Amino acid sequence: MLIEHVERYVDYRRKLGAKFDTSEHALTRFARYADKCGDTHVTTDRIHEWCNQASSPERARDIYNKLRRFSIFLRAEDFGHAAPPKGAFGSRRSPRPAPHLLQPEQIEAILSAALTLSNRTIAPYTYHFLLGLLAVTGMRVSEALALQRSDLTCDGLLIRRSKGGGSRLLPIHSTTREAITAYLVRRNRAFSISDDLFICCTGRAPTRQSVGRTFNSLTRQLGIRGPIGTPGPRLHDLRHSFAVRSLEACAHDINAVRRHMVALRDYLGHSSILCTYWYLEATPVLMRAIAAVNEDRFVGGVR
Missing domain, CATH: 1.10.150 (DNA polymerase; domain 1)
Known part of the structure; x- marks a missing residue:
């Protein structure tokens, strides 16, 4: 069969x-x-x-x-199986959706709105802290949902199920650790049938689809996203925004940027730095820095 x-x-x-x-x-x-x-x-x-x-x-x-x-x-084992031709249903890859860079105040509004969800379960706190963790670490949502309580270590978060099957240790800020610890106090009192760090009313981690729907609902409620069927910020844009804002905060020196890109690649869990470059969409801050460097090089100044 x-x-x-x-x-x-x-x-x-x-x-x-x-x-x-x-x-x-x-x-x-x-x-x-x-x-x-x-x-x-x-x-x-x-x-x-x-x-x-x-x-x-x-x-x-x-x-x-x-x-x-x-x-x-x-x-390869049985020539009775077919060898379908390549591209019979088209070979063009779908273009990547246009990124939406979320402003800090928009992210704060989303996290506050999450706390207004039904308070009969742990869901409001789960989505509040889960979305907050995605925003301040740039983690993939699949990585966050796969976290176990024991993955919070003294050195950071242990990502066991990264894209491609790898793992990595993710250093976190002291305020992030405090937030996770505060969530764990509520989480450990809630009904649970798993050791998942983030849980919903089922006692397990919510599905990726549920998190995406909740994010879309919250952003529509706040007017950040338009009606159903119109483009707008996606859950993945929390990761995108983190990558861009972190580069904006980097010293605008070519050597510093190079070091930052390598560190960001490892922090985001990319196998190639080319994947990291894709996240860095132009913003006014970055464009000014690029223009200044090019002008210096044109007039024979800083390389």
Whole structure:
């Protein structure tokens, strides 16, 4: 059965360091569908039939690429599996959403609004401190939700499930530690069935989707984000804003900036500094610094 091949493929990819949660879900759904149709091998026709049921062209392309890689993996052992052509549902990657740099006062308003959520559970405090941690550390939301209580160490936060399967120690400011400690007092009194640092009414960490919906709801409530269907700040923009504001605070000296970029790469958990550069969108502060350096170099001043 194809579902057994999926389990083996997922296990193989995870041993290589991939988390593979989203891909596992997509492959499992396809395998169950193909098994119900009586398929013993992956076929191109069945892949096309399944992808044509996707909710959007972008979703169809994403599913097709996942199934194509899965089929080619199986074909290495059994030529009965198909070798679907590349790009059958398009090869263009979706452009990255335009970033929204949040102002400090906007972030403060979001955190205050989180405390107005239903106070019958720990949720208001969880979202208040969770969003605050994302804002002051630039952590990925998946990293924050994977934190356990024991990950708060005397040296900082231990990130065990970083992107790509790595881990790192994240130094934190004393005020951040005090905030987490204050949250833990409430969290340890609340109903819990896990050791997750951040929990909701289920006793476990909220899902990434729930955090995203809550963030969107709070920003709409505050007028920071427009009506449904219009672009606006996303949860990931807390990370983006942290990266940009940290560079703005850096001394405007080329050597200092170089050192800062390397440190920021490690702090954000990027495998390549090229990923870090993408976050640094132009702001008036950065543009003035760049213009000043270029003018000095033009007139033969500071290199």
